[in-house]
Structures are given as C-alpha cells and as structure tokens.
Amino acid sequence: MALANDENKDLIERDLIYSIWNQHAVVDAAIGTIIDYGSKDRRKDRDSYAEMWKRWYYDDYYRSYLVPLEKYGLKVPHDVVEDAWRRISDDFYHHHVAQFFATGWPVNYWRIDPMTEEDFEWFEDKYPGWYDKFGKWWEHYSTLSEPNGHKPIAFENSGYVYPHRCWSCMVPCLIREDTVMDYVDGQWRTYCHKWCHWQDTVAYREEYKGRPTPAMGKMTGKREWETLYHGWDLADIVHDLGYVRDDGKTLVPQPHVQFDQSKMWTTDNVKGIEFQSPNILLNEMSDEEREKHMEEYKQGFTINSSL
Structure with a gap:
C-alpha cells in the first residue's frame, strides 16, 4: 500500500x-x-x-x-x-564496545570478570589479530580488578583514551577513524560514523527532500549521559545512580565476579576521582584546539605495555 x-x-x-x-x-x-x-x-x-x-x-x-x-x-x-x-x-566493532563497557565498570550495574588464557585463545582463533589490539588491555584489566590502592582502569595510565559519544546512536565513537565532528544546532557534536551524522543532520529533520516530515523531530536533550555528571566526584555519581549495596559503601558493579568482601570495591576506593564529559570539554575548546584534538582522536591510541 x-x-x-x-x-x-x-x-x-x-x-x-x-x-x-x-x-x-x-x-x-x-x-x-x-x-x-x-x-x-x-x-x-x-x-x-x-x-x-x-x-x-x-x-x-x-x-x-x-x-x-x-x-x-x-x-x-x-x-x-x-x-x-x-x-x-x-x-572489531563489538570488541571495542566490550572494552568500553569494561573500562566504565564503576558506572554500570553489572560485573565483568577478567579474561582467562582460554578466552584469549578463542578470541584470537575467531578474530585473528584480536590479541594485538585488545590482549594487553585485558591483561591490565585483570591486574587492576582487585582494589589495591590504585584507581579503576579508566583512570589509570593504561593508554586507553575515553571516547566521545555518538549524538545519534549514543554508542561511543569507538572506531575512531570513522568519527565525524560537526557544528549542529548551536553546538559541536560527534558521531560514530557518517550514517549517524546523516541521521541527525538529514533524516531527523522537519523536511526531507522537500517533503515536510514534522513527526521526525530532532535529536535533542541529554544525548550523552556523561554531561549529567560533568565535574562530579565518582563516588557521588555511584550514589546518585543507586549503584551502592545495602551496606552504604560496597559498589554494585565490580570488575570481577568474586564474592570475597575484602576484594570488593567500595565508594572509598573511587572517592576523589573527577568525572568529565567529553562533549562539554569539546565545546569548551578553541577552534584550533578542537581540530587538533579530533585529529589526534581519529588516530586512535596505543595500550601501554605496562602500568
């Protein structure tokens, strides 16, 4: 019809x-x-x-x-x-996603355990080249999985660079060379791919190829959840999210699946860590700083051989 x-x-x-x-x-x-x-x-x-x-x-x-x-x-x-x-x-799209999920474990509501040698072998067999891109990072994740005076892996010097988030699909811009940056509706936005950029700037508009499409609306609001907590202390964020157990200090998320209370992360372990929004920081940059930043971002990062 x-x-x-x-x-x-x-x-x-x-x-x-x-x-x-x-x-x-x-x-x-x-x-x-x-x-x-x-x-x-x-x-x-x-x-x-x-x-x-x-x-x-x-x-x-x-x-x-x-x-x-x-x-x-x-x-x-x-x-x-x-x-x-x-x-x-x-x-390696969803492998980058898994790495990001594990990186942000303190602000998730699940537990992601470290990998084993059997895991490494399976991933390398199914996805040749996987270890060179992700193996060392997962080894660092295992090293930092139990609290021992260090910070969560996102805030340690592993070499990983916290990603910008896509304005359209809201998944981070993880295949970094595909990232698109554009000034749209009065602010700088990032997109994970040209197709997500097309959605915000072409598809989700009040007119498409000369035909009124008011029902499409616009992608507005807080598209990047990090914006809601820019400048907050990580311990306060976890409390605000409700990710603290009944004892008032043990975190719901953990970077392992052990149940020994002595190996559990608490709000004391994440207190004093400032959380920032990549999008707010991007919009605060000068034009020159922004262009340089995005050029470096699209080049990717290298995981350090040691912590």
Whole structure:
C-alpha cells in the first residue's frame, strides 16, 4: 500500500537506511558483546558473533529479504549493510564496545570478570589479530580488578583514551577513524560514523527532500549521559545512580565476579576521582584546539605495555 504512492519511496528508502544502521550501531554493540564476551563456552566449533551475523543477517535477512525489495522499485542501501559488515568483520566493532563497557565498570550495574588464557585463545582463533589490539588491555584489566590502592582502569595510565559519544546512536565513537565532528544546532557534536551524522543532520529533520516530515523531530536533550555528571566526584555519581549495596559503601558493579568482601570495591576506593564529559570539554575548546584534538582522536591510541 505504501508503494502505491511514488512520493512514499523517498521516505521508505530513508527509513531503510536509518533502521538498518541503528540495528547495527545499537543492537550489534549490545548483542555482540553479550554473545562473545558473556559466554564461557570456548569450544572452537561454537560460532562467534561475526559468524552468526554473516549467516543470519548478511546471507539470510539482507540477501533473502532486503535485496528482493528492489523489484518493487525501492533502492536498497547496500552500502549501509556493507559498512556494518565491515565494522564487524574487519574493524572489531563489538570488541571495542566490550572494552568500553569494561573500562566504565564503576558506572554500570553489572560485573565483568577478567579474561582467562582460554578466552584469549578463542578470541584470537575467531578474530585473528584480536590479541594485538585488545590482549594487553585485558591483561591490565585483570591486574587492576582487585582494589589495591590504585584507581579503576579508566583512570589509570593504561593508554586507553575515553571516547566521545555518538549524538545519534549514543554508542561511543569507538572506531575512531570513522568519527565525524560537526557544528549542529548551536553546538559541536560527534558521531560514530557518517550514517549517524546523516541521521541527525538529514533524516531527523522537519523536511526531507522537500517533503515536510514534522513527526521526525530532532535529536535533542541529554544525548550523552556523561554531561549529567560533568565535574562530579565518582563516588557521588555511584550514589546518585543507586549503584551502592545495602551496606552504604560496597559498589554494585565490580570488575570481577568474586564474592570475597575484602576484594570488593567500595565508594572509598573511587572517592576523589573527577568525572568529565567529553562533549562539554569539546565545546569548551578553541577552534584550533578542537581540530587538533579530533585529529589526534581519529588516530586512535596505543595500550601501554605496562602500568
């Protein structure tokens, strides 16, 4: 019925782009991390998330459902699907997400345990080159998992650079060379990819290709949760989030799954650490500082060999 009116094709094609991309940017980030990092089944014949995605999304959903839509006159956004597949197969997308989740463990409500040698072997087998990109960082994570006078890993000198957050999908800009920075609606914003930039600046606007689309609205509000806690003490943030146990000091999140109380992190261990918003800092920079910062950001980082 929708295709009976040619004027609807532009909107349907727009919707295909942002729905496919959002499925990737948000769903692959979460489900990919859960499937690969939330399992202790390290059998070599168990499919990785990338193998599942290739079979069930790329070969099945994309080729069997999306591509045939072209016979109805729709333009299927093949480049969007290919960009998503590249990020999973070549750019370690959900592995960067898992690293970020573990980096920010004090402000999450779950527990992420350190990796074992068996984990390392499985990831390297399924994703060749994984250890060179992530192995040393996960070793640092294990070293810093129990409180011993040090800070949480996000605030230690591991070499990891806390990421900017995407204004559209709200997942951090983790494949850093893909990051887009733009001045939109009176402020500087960051986007994880050109397709997320397109959503905010083109798709989610009151007009699309000359046709009024007021229902799309705009991406407004506090898109980056770090903005809410800019300049706060980390201990106060955890209290405000409600991530403190009944004793009033032990944190709900922990960087391990041990239950020995002596190995639990408390608010005392995170007190005095200032939390900052990358977006607020970006907007406070001069134009020259901002350009230099983004150039360095897109070059990525190198994990230190030792802490």
